[in-house]
Amino acid sequence: MSSTKPIPLRIALDWTPNTLHTGLLLALSQNLYAESSPPLAVTLISPDLSNYVTPAKQVEQGTADLAIVPSESVIAYAESAKPGVKLQAIYAICQKDASAIVSTTVKTIGDLGKDGRKYGSYNARYEDSIIRALIQQDGGEGSKLGIEKDTGKGNLFDRVKQGELDATWIFLPWEGVEAEMEGKELSVFSVSGSEGKGVPYGYSPVIARNAAAKKGVSEEALKAFCKATRKGYEIAMLAEREKGVVGLLSEKCGENRSRDFLTRSQQSVNQYFGGEGALGSMRKERWEGWVDWLREQDLVKADIDVDGLWTNDYLG
Numbered sequence: 001m002s003s004t005k006p007i008p009l010r011i012a013l014d015w016t017p018n019t020l021h022t023g024l025l026l027a028l029s030q031n032l033y034a035e036s037s038p039p040l041a042v043t044l045i046s047p048d049l050s051n052y053v054t055p056a057k058q059v060e061q062g063t064a065d066l067a068i069v070p071s072e073s074v075i076a077y078a079e080s081a082k083p084g085v086k087l088q089a090i091y092a093i094c095q096k097d098a099s100a101i102v103s104t105t106v107k108t109i110g111d112l113g114k115d116g117r118k119y120g121s122y123n124a125r126y127e128d129s130i131i132r133a134l135i136q137q138d139g140g141e142g143s144k145l146g147i148e149k150d151t152g153k154g155n156l157f158d159r160v161k162q163g164e165l166d167a168t169w170i171f172l173p174w175e176g177v178e179a180e181m182e183g184k185e186l187s188v189f190s191v192s193g194s195e196g197k198g199v200p201y202g203y204s205p206v207i208a209r210n211a212a213a214k215k216g217v218s219e220e221a222l223k224a225f226c227k228a229t230r231k232g233y234e235i236a237m238l239a240e241r242e243k244g245v246v247g248l249l250s251e252k253c254g255e256n257r258s259r260d261f262l263t264r265s266q267q268s269v270n271q272y273f274g275g276e277g278a279l280g281s282m283r284k285e286r287w288e289g290w291v292d293w294l295r296e297q298d299l300v301k302a303d304i305d306v307d308g309l310w311t312n313d314y315l316g
Contacts, residue, residue: 004038004039005039006034006038006039006040006041007038007039007040007041007217007218007221008040008041008043008065009033009040009041009042009043009065009066009217009221009225010042010043010045010063010064010065010066011024011042011043011044011045011064011065011066011067011068011207012045012050012055012058012059012063012064012066012067012068013044013045013046013047013055013068014047014055014067014068014069014070014205015047016046016047016048016253016254016255017044017046017252017253017254018174018253018265019173019174019249019253019262019265019266019268019269020093020094020098020171020173020174020205020269021044021068022232022233022236022245022248022249022266022269023093023229023230023232023233023234023235023236023273024042024044024229024232025044025232025248025249025252026232026233026235026236026245026248027042027228027229027231027232028042028044028232029248030232030235032228032231032232033224033225033228036224036225036227036228037224038220038221038224039224040221040224040225040228042225045058045063045064050063050064052152054069054073055067055068055069055073056069056073056077056087056208059085059087059208059209059210060077060082060085060210062213065209065216065217066090066207066208066209066217066225067087067207067208068093068205068206068207068208069087069205069206069208070124070202070204070205070206071089071202071203071204071206071287071290071309072124072125072126072127072202072204073087073125073208074087074088074089074206074208074309074310075125075202075290075291075294075300075304075309076125076126078302078304078305078308078309079300079301079302079304081302084210084212084213084214085210085212086210086211086212086308087208087209087210087211087309088208088209088210088211088308088309088310088311089203089206089207089208089282089309089310089311090206090207090208090209090222090226090310090311090313090314090315091206091207091226091229091230091280091314091315092203092206092280092281092282093205093206093207093233093273093280094203094204094205094269094272094273095203095272095273095274095275095276095277095279095281095282096271096272096274096275096276097190097191097192097201097204097272098171098172098173098204098269098272099169099170099171099172099191099204100169100170100172100176100188100189100190100191101131101134101167101168101169101170101188101189101191102157102160102167102168102169102170102175102176102179102186102187102188102189103160103166103167103186103187103189104160104161104163104184104185104186104187105117105163105166105167106166106167106187107187108138108140108187108189109134109135109138109140109167109189110135110137110138110139110140111140112131112135112140112145112166112167113132113135113136113138113140113141113142113143113144113145114140114141114144115144116146117144117145117146117166117167118145118146118147118148118165118166118167119131119145119146119147119148119165119166119167119168120148120150120156120157120159120160120165120167120168121147121148121149121150121156121168122150122156122168122169123149123150124169126294126299127169128147129297129299130191130199130201131145131167131169132145133199133297134189134191134197134198134199137197137198138197148165156168157170157175157178161179161182161184167189169191172188172268173265173266173268173269173272174265174269176188176268177261177264177265177268178261180264181260181261181264199293200286200289200290200292200293201290202286202287202290203282203286203287203310206282206310207229209222211308219314222314223314223315223316225314226280226314226315226316227315227316229280230278230279230280230315233273233279233280234279236266236270236273237270237273237274242263242266242267245266246259246262246263246266249262249266250262278315280312280315281312281315282310282312284306284307287306287309287310288306291304291306291309
């Protein structure tokens with residue numbers, strides 16, 4: 001291990017630790033950060049430890065150095081043009097979209113556009129407009145959809161399973177696996193769609209920095225972080241390491257999840273980490289397509305420098 005004093009690096013998580021974060025957890029437990037060059041002292045900030053301040057807000061306030069966020073957050077901050085804040089994605093945790101809209105009451109997403117249908121919203125930027133656009137594409141009336149906002153209880157999916165809500169947005173390798181193990185049949189609607197339908201959805205989640213911070217993370221530290229993080233996710237995807245990975249998850253993940261659940265969840269999420277080249281990397285075309293769609297929907301009105309929203313420069 002290097003005798004150099006480790007550089008502190010605080011990472012704000014988007015959820016309590018789960019299989020989406022396995023690469024980060026492995027990089028910590030395997031001392032990949034501590035033994036990097038320069039060495040890093042990485043701290044993962046779970047939402048319950050930050051009084052549920054959003055990861056992006058933590059970076060804005062300077063209480064975190066990096067944040068796990070959807071690409072929407074990066075775009076929204078660029079549009080707001082807040083002084084001293086410029087979120088920039090430096091690592092795509094998932095190169096494929098691992099999320100979906102799900103329902104237990106309708107068979108097509110267009111059916112959500114009928115009187116009385118209710119969607120459980122997480123209050124995310126652009127979320128409700130995306131849902132209504134998907135309904136319109138499928139022949140429904142997006143304007144008829146009722147929106148019920150999350151009140152902080154985090155129980156929208158439970159309410160969908162119970163039939164209190166008609167649909168919500170979930171993470172397939174977590175809630176989707178949960179429903180499968182419970183024998184709960186779901187109608188699953190891809191956000192990106194197929195055959196010309198859907199939304200050219202961006203990367204989600206990404207790890208973002210504040211590129212405008214006066215005392216930001218050094219280039220050397222960011223490169224070391226991305227290298228160790230990528231190695232962590234590579235380990236997570238190795239079948240021969242599955243037993244050890246699940247053991248770590250059992251220790252770090254809350255909610256009293258079973259080893260069987262964590263095994264299935266990890267197997268599921270592994271298929272979304274890659275698919276577009278080296279782990280963590282992003283494509284310009286994907287960012288441009290996403291921002292262009294938001295502009296076409298009149299959801300983004302400001303002139304945004306798309307190239308400034310992301311970078312692969314720290315991936316080596």
